[in-house]
Amino acid sequence: MPDNWGFVLAAYGLAAVVLIGYWRMLVRQESDLEDRSRLAPSSGSHAAPISGHPTPGSQAVSAREGERSHAAPISGHLTPGSQATSAREGERSHAAPISGHPRPKPDSRHPLQ
């Protein structure tokens, strides 16, 4: 009987595709859940705050876990506490203010502080 290595490779290849695909699906679901649980404390919704003051807790948690916040404030004031936390972890928040005050560098203190 011929060896039929092609069938052997097809069987192993197909099994690898299915099992790796399932594993990747589990990993993706896990990272989606992590993202959701990170965003959840901000306000219970994923909408960006309209007038600029993001919830201190959410920013701080996000920065602490080394992730950038997707909630971009529209008018610029970031909570000093969150900035300080972000700077402590050596991470910059990418939430760029669209209008209003330019953000101080993470390692500089606010002049009013």
Add this chain to the structure above:
Amino acid sequence: MRVLGAVTVVALAAGLVAGLGLAPREVTQGNVQRIMYLHVPSVWVAYLAFAVVFVASIAYLAKRADAADRLAHASAEVGVVFTGVTIATGSIWGKPTWGTWWTWDARLTSVSILFVMYLGYLLLRGMIDDRERGARYAAVLGIVAAFNIPLVHFSVIWWRTLHQPPSLMTPGPAMPRVIITALLVNFVAFSLLYVYFVAKRVHLLRREAEAAA
């Protein structure tokens, strides 16, 4: 979980080496028989998964413990994946040895019914919005569907089939030790993969439930 994942990868690699490298070429079928090292452990894991669904479903109905429901759900999902692998690899093995990809043989038909039943089990869970009611209905189906497992296993003994009878647990000429070893390595590797998948899925289901609460 990471340690279990790493051990599983090592075991799977060892199984691959044992099945494709160390095990000898079979005399009558040639190298295509190496599909056995993938096909037989896959169906073993499918049986194991559905047996766990059966036990966890009984536990859920008896105690209404959410953990038992999550275990049944996770195990059914993993079982469906491995049953799919079993059917696909069996079909690929069937073409060069039987001359056909598929035939309505007792073993192939009963395993297809098993696959469809547990697919239905997963669909049922997804269809019912009330979580508690869905879990209860799924538990009943998980118990009923398990009665198909012995039917699948003994189909090759009870009926005349194209599929060969069980080779490991029937009396007769013993398999060479190296073939049994390669098969056992793959049994262990696939069982570890099952445990890893189920642990990960149960963890996800628990977090989903916490997020929904």
